[in-house]
Amino acid sequence: MALLRHNEQDNAIGHGNVSGASTIGERIKAVRVRTALGQEAFAKTLGYSKRALVSWELGQAEPPVSLMAKLRRDYDVDPEWVILGEDTVPRSYFGPVDWDRLDRLREDVNAVCRDVGLELPDERSQALARVLYDGGADAGAANRKQVRGTLLALSVGK
Numbered sequence: 001m002a003l004l005r006h007n008e009q010d011n012a013i014g015h016g017n018v019s020g021a022s023t024i025g026e027r028i029k030a031v032r033v034r035t036a037l038g039q040e041a042f043a044k045t046l047g048y049s050k051r052a053l054v055s056w057e058l059g060q061a062e063p064p065v066s067l068m069a070k071l072r073r074d075y076d077v078d079p080e081w082v083i084l085g086e087d088t089v090p091r092s093y094f095g096p097v098d099w100d101r102l103d104r105l106r107e108d109v110n111a112v113c114r115d116v117g118l119e120l121p122d123e124r125s126q127a128l129a130r131v132l133y134d135g136g137a138d139a140g141a142a143n144r145k146q147v148r149g150t151l152l153a154l155s156v157g158k
Helices: 024-037 041-047 050-059 065-075 079-084 099-116 122-134 141-155
Strands: none
Touching: 024 050, 024 065, 024 079, 041 050, 041 065, 041 079, 041 122, 065 079, 099 122, 099 141, 122 141
C-alpha cells in the first residue's frame, strides 16, 4: 500500500469540501491530493494514463470498477465512499491509520536513501514506508538500520 500524507484535522485520506455533495471524480482527486503525488505519478501507480485520470477527476468519464479495488488495496480507501460518498473526506477501508507513524517511517526511508545515495521516486519511497508500516515497524534507530542495510544491498552495482 502507498503512503498517504497526514492531515491533523482528520484520520482520513483527504480533506476538502466536507459540507457539500461531491462527484466520484472529486473523491478520486481527494485521494490523489492526499498522496502528495501529481496526476502523472498517481495515474502510473494505478496502472492508468494521466489522460484517463484527468477525465475521471473532471467528471468527463466514469472510472472502471477495477479502480475501486486498486484504491482499496493500495490507498486504504473504502470503495463504497468513492462511489456513493457525498463529501471529499475519504473513508478508510481497513480502519484508522496512524498517520504520524506512517509519516515518520517515510521520513526514515528518505533519510536513509540520502545516506546511501539512492534516489527513489516518491511513489516507491511511499510504497516502502507502507510495507514497513504494515509489517509493524516503528520509526527509530533499529528501523533505520534495517532499511539502510536493505537499501545498501539494492544500490550495490549502480
